Amino acid sequence: xxxxxxxxxxxxxxxxxxxxxxxxxxxxxxxxxxxxxxxxxxxxxxxxxxxxxxxxxxxxxxxxxxxxxxxxxxxxxxxxxxxxxxxxxxxxxxxxxxxxxxxxxxxxxxxxxxxxxxxxxxxxxxxxxxxxxxxxxxxxxxxxxxxxxxxxxxxxxxxxxxxxxxxxxxxxxxxxxxxxxxxxxxxxxxxxxxxxxxxxxxxxxxxxxxxxxxxxxxxxxxxxxxxxxxxxx
Numbered sequence: 001x002x003x004x005x006x007x008x009x010x011x012x013x014x015x016x017x018x019x020x021x022x023x024x025x026x027x028x029x030x031x032x033x034x035x036x037x038x039x040x041x042x043x044x045x046x047x048x049x050x051x052x053x054x055x056x057x058x059x060x061x062x063x064x065x066x067x068x069x070x071x072x073x074x075x076x077x078x079x080x081x082x083x084x085x086x087x088x089x090x091x092x093x094x095x096x097x098x099x100x101x102x103x104x105x106x107x108x109x110x111x112x113x114x115x116x117x118x119x120x121x122x123x124x125x126x127x128x129x130x131x132x133x134x135x136x137x138x139x140x141x142x143x144x145x146x147x148x149x150x151x152x153x154x155x156x157x158x159x160x161x162x163x164x165x166x167x168x169x170x171x172x173x174x175x176x177x178x179x180x181x182x183x184x185x186x187x188x189x190x191x192x193x194x195x196x197x198x199x200x201x202x203x204x205x206x207x208x209x210x211x212x213x214x215x216x217x218x219x220x221x222x223x224x225x226x227x228x229x230x231x232x233x
Contacts, residue, residue: 001046004039005029008053008067008091011188015180016221017049017089020228032066038075048079052090052178054192056144057098073099085171085231093146093166093174100168102147109160111140112199113207114215117164117177123155126167131226138220139178140205141189146174160205173231179224181217
């Protein structure tokens with residue numbers, strides 16, 4: 001199987017998603033920050049994973065020349081039409097939702113750090129999430145959340161955001177949260193944050209940098225690998 005990644009920024013790495021894909025499948029990627037072109041054809045691609053970034057689905061090319069939301073959503077829609085699996089992460093989840101016609105929305109709270117998510121009834125019934133323990137702590141780095149279609153299912157929520165994992169179909173999942181994080185990844189993300197101490201003081205779900213950097217990410221990583229194994233079964 002060939003897994004294609006869309007990576008928007010060098011500091012928004014795919015982490016454990018890429019580790020998993022490299023172990024089991026062929027990998028290709030579009031590095032948008034290097035102005036690489038999106039795939040023209042999806043015929044030889046089997047799965048799409050769209051990663052995060054500081055942009056939103058409303059970001060224009062004038063605002064960010066290397067990010068083309070309309071082109072990415074058109075590619076996602078081709079995967080959906082072909083019934084091929086798509087995973088969207090953070091910005092990618094918002095683009096996936098919008099590709100389904102669901103408008104991205106602001107989250108009730110900005111979240112940066114590691115906080116627990118809680119599976120909904122639909123999440124508890126989803127076999128792909130069977131390894132998620134109650135109140136699994138996962139990574140967060142967002143201010144928006146994916147929109148919902150009439151048939152979308154919210155599988156997990158957090159205290160700060162009611163849409164952490166959204167299932168649009170059996171093959172199309174959006175993760176607003178980050179289970180792929182590693183220490184070096186959060187170091188890179190923190191380096192992009194301006195006035196971070198002010199954010200900590202102003203937002204109840206923004207953690208101190210030291211707490212983020214010292215966290216052990218292995219449990220959330222293992223949960224993600226289990227999900228991906230089930231997703232690909």
